[in-house]
Amino acid sequence: MSVSLPDGTTAISPGKLAAIATVMEMSPADRRLSSPAQWPDGWQFERVPDFGVDRYLSLFRAVGRDHLWYARLLMASDEIAAAIASATTAIFVLSIEGEDAGFAELDLSEPGSCEIVYFGVVREHIGKGAAALMMERVVTFAFERSVKRLWLHTNTNDHQRAVSFYRRFGFRPVRQFLELAEDPRLTGLYDQSAAPHIPIFRESIR
16 A cells, blocks of 8 residues: 655654655665675575464574564464465574574565575674675575566665665565564563664554
8 A cells, every 4th residue: 555645754653653664675686796705604595485474483583582583473383384385485594503593584476586585694794795695595596496586675674784785696676665663572472672772662652
């Protein structure tokens, strides 16, 4: 749904989480190739065809907690199971020394298109080069399947360098939209210590 907001400021109700999302996409011609990098010993990034719901949610929370990812947490277990087991879903898991440390979830349900639905690394491994290695693998996987449009969206609650990171690989910003939801820290999806850099607004600002 598209709503025309007036220029200026728009008040957000107490208890809400607001973010500006940026949609980014690339075609095969947009791809910026880099020299193949060596994966460190003990690191693996493999597609996992049989990903259990409990393991999925544990990793989803571990990666998404700092950014208040919530969409999957609103779904029933059977809905999540169906989504991640779909033939058009591809989930890749980063394992470091045998521990889950990041993941990418791809949706190939639309012919000629692939959405990177979720992509991220747990906090303790940010800045070590894992995300770049993961993205190279994801982009290669998508374009090997005759995808013409690879796309994702990131928002202002994600890592501050997310947009510049995606640009490195050839993604282009194409549009923006406002995301508005109940703050997941106030509904019990996360405890209130999650994402301390994002304020919780319980009362109206006067």
